[in-house]
Amino acid sequence: MDLSSFHDRDAVQRAAKLLLRKAPRRQLTFLHVCGTHENTIARYGLRSLLPDSVRIVAGPGCPVCVTSTCEIDSMVEVAQDHARVFTYGDMFSVPGSGRSLRDARADGADVQVVYSLADAISIARKSPKPSAFFSIGFETTAPLAATTVLAGVPPDFYFQISHRLIPPAMRALLDAGEIRIDGLLCPGHVSTIIGAEPYEPFAREYGIPIAIAGFEPLDVMLALIDLIDQVDSGKPRVFNEYSRAVRWTGNRKAQRMIERVFETCDSEWRGLGTLPESGLRLRDEHRDLDVRNRFDLKPREPAPMPPGCRCADVLLGSADPSDCPLFGDRCTPPTPVGPCMVSSEGTCRIWYTYGGRGRG
């Protein structure tokens, strides 16, 4: 697919001019819940093209950032006492209540960074030993975990299922009312799985304009234009800007996979607290693959963010990274304090990398 038109300078500039013409008289704040969207916005300098009355704010769209400290602590315990742990690179360096998997490895624990679950399976087959895969992500990565479970895993291979769901998080953010949200930019990849349907209730019940956007600069601009139009018309709906990849009903096959293997449960989001029905766990018939079932792990309490760290506010969209006193000072990618600076989808990390400190 030729995406060059979606980062065509002229097209984006025309969209920017259109946005300026439609500039609302009152301040509008749009929230997105996807690290990849923040990456596009920061990398291309899209905020510098918006009218002053339009603000786009990043929400908790970073799966690594919102993984609970309890889950991290448990995986560190697994690595230290029970099994080889497979983890994604981002997750490797995030501290739980104290240590990270990287710290555990430095002390001799068997922790391996992998690009994918398939890599982990392949390594486990080649060198068998008790292993646990730290399965994080939103709805996007859940189908692959589900398919893998159904296809069969090597002996002594377990999962820490830490998948979280976006629509319940959106609901929680709207209910919390921490910031005024005039519209929601919905994540492209998650929506390819869940479709546009699940966002309908937000337009209906909350009266919030919704736009599902792709990840090229023009995608984001077009979605913003539509959100402003929706605000003007007073008729909120779900606009699918990412129609080249997202269907109204989403990917039914992937959804069925997820349903066969997982069920929803309450889940603790780091920095946000427990959100009802916002996580996935293995169904009873697959519970034998759950690392918590196999090993007797200590019960844990969620730990607060490190002192001074405003990650929780950044995740809620009520603070920018530059509002945090530690940002760029004590907290930098090589010396991160909170998870938002570790993950490539973390708002702080993205701002540090692309100069979100100023509009440029």
Add this chain to the structure above:
Amino acid sequence: MKLVSETILSNVTRAGQGGVTLRDLDDSGTLIWGDLEVVLTTDAHTVKPLFFPGGNIGRLAAAGTLNDISVMGVKPLAISCSIVMEEGFSRSRLETVVRSMNEVLEEVGADLIAGDTKVVERGDIDEMIMTTAGVGVTGRGSVIRDTGLKPGDDIILSGTVGDHGITILSVREGFDFQLQTQSDVGPIWGIVEAALEVGGVHAMKDPTRGGLSNALNELAEKSMVGIEIEEESIPVESDIRNASEMLGVDPYSITNEGKVVIGVDRELSDEVLSSVRATARGRKASVIGTVVEGHRGEVVMETRIGGRRLMEPPVGDPAPRIC
């Protein structure tokens, strides 16, 4: 790296008398010798894999050191080379490495006049480490520093960026991107000479570790000026761009081994550009930005789609053992 340089600088009292000293943390150091200025540089090379598309550790070592001298505006005269290799290192591979070094020396017209070889037990090091030192001589005071940029100057980049780093990463990660482009490892002296012949060169830097972004930020900081870059003008091969997207690595922040960034007086910029473009390695040279008074020490980029953002210096090491 900051910690290392602090530890070293705080423990060396003899860090240079006049000229470019250790404390300047420039690409090379210099000694004043009567009317002359002697330029000296050194580097260790730990690239993994030793052999990669477009070159090998020998080519890298020779070009790297010759370039560190070249980028001071000085013709490199000679290098020394110390090789530490693992017991059992194949003779034919050693020959290939040394021949590659020689090719680079031939291209520039510099000599290898001193060397050392050590063999260590298998497993004590990873195959081979090469350390090179280089020397050049020029008239006192004519060395080009990275502190010399002036508002109004144009910034010329001698060619495409990302080639070396992305090639190495692709090979290392086992991705078969079927890249046409290879590492750009090679001497930049020809380009520098062409630019110097025209004149108006105020500052130069080769965008090695930390890539173009690091080089620009260092120039802005040391010269105490702002730099404005037009992303569209930065030459990047399309296969390198695609590979970098897939690897999740920024092509502007990754090592190049055959490029130079030149800050040149606007009046002479057109002529320098044509002169550089006429050289074998500078065909894709391009003006990528200008030097301004504002936002001192910072590099602002106009993105491909016309937005604006800061071009932050990269942090940490996106890829170890790439050079």
